[in-house]
Amino acid sequence: MITYYAHLLLQLVVSWHMKAATMCEFSKQEFIGGLQSLGVDSLDKFREKIPYMRSELMDEQKFREIYNFAFGWAKEKGQKSLALDTAIGMWQLLFAEKQWPLVDHWCQFLQAQHNKAISRDTWSQLLEFARTVDPTLSNYDAEGAWPYLIDEFVEYLNENGIMQKGRSADWSQKR
Numbered sequence: 558m559i560t561y562y563a564h565l566l567l568q569l570v571v572s573w574h575m576k577a578a579t580m581c582e583f584s585k586q587e588f589i590g591g592l593q594s595l596g597v598d599s600l601d602k603f604r605e606k607i608p609y610m611r612s613e614l615m616d617e618q619k620f621r622e623i624y625n626f627a628f629g630w631a632k633e634k635g636q637k638s639l640a641l642d643t644a645i646g647m648w649q650l651l652f653a654e655k656q657w658p659l660v661d662h663w664c665q666f667l668q669a670q671h672n673k674a675i676s677r678d679t680w681s682q683l684l685e686f687a688r689t690v691d692p693t694l695s696n697y698d699a700e701g702a703w704p705y706l707i708d709e710f711v712e713y714l715n716e717n718g719i720m721q722k723g724r725s726a727d728w729s730q731k732r
Contacts, residue, residue, distance in 0.1 A: 563611070565650055570610045573626045580631050614655075621684065624651055628680045638674035641667060648683070658692040659714075666713045671706060679704050694720050 575591025577583050583591075595610075597603045613619040627647050632639045639647075645664045652660040663683070667675075682704050690697050697711055714720040 562650055562653055566614060567607065567610060569627060569630070569650070570613055570623060572630055573623045574610070577630060579634060620655065624684050625681060627651065628677055636674070638676050639680060640674055641672060644675040644680065652687065655687070657687040659687070662714060662719055663710060666710050670709065670713060676704075679706050682707060 571591070572580070572583075574595055575583055575587040577587050577591075592598070592603070595603075595606050597606055614623065628639055631643050631647050645667060648660055648664060686703060686707050694711060694714065699708065699711070711720075
């Protein structure tokens with residue numbers, strides 16, 4: 558059985574193929590161009606492509622492209638930043654697939670401490686942070702070039718006892 562989140566992720570991947578400018582909207586050109594790029598000219602061929610589109614989320618480069626696409630796709634028309642609630646929903650969706658262990662802590666931190674829209678820079682850098690920094694933060698470099706919000710997140714984890722000297726204080730209970 559396919560979960561609700563799997564359907565949403567598939568919708569995101571389809572939208573990425575169609576180069577859709579806006580969530581839940583396709584222009585005729587986007588729709589036709591996307592189907593052509595997938596080699597789809599019938600409903601049966603579309604169904605056959607579903608496993609392929611799902612597998613694209615496992616490819617690191619394609620996941621990065623889909624992740625970066627999601628920012629522009631999900632933000633409100635005319636806005637430069639992504640609304641916090643939308644960003645949190647997108648992170649929970651995308652990182653559920655890639656299983657970044659700190660996603661729940663990140664979302665809680667944002668709701669408790671930030672409560673503002675998310676910039677493209679923060680959006681992009683969070684993926685890099687999730688890919689390169691160990692979930693225990695053992696390889697986190699406080700002098701690195703992370704956006705201020707990510708540095709605040711690390712401080713939040715340490716101050717709240719979630720991370721303790723290179724290990725997660727509550728990791729085994731959370732997953």
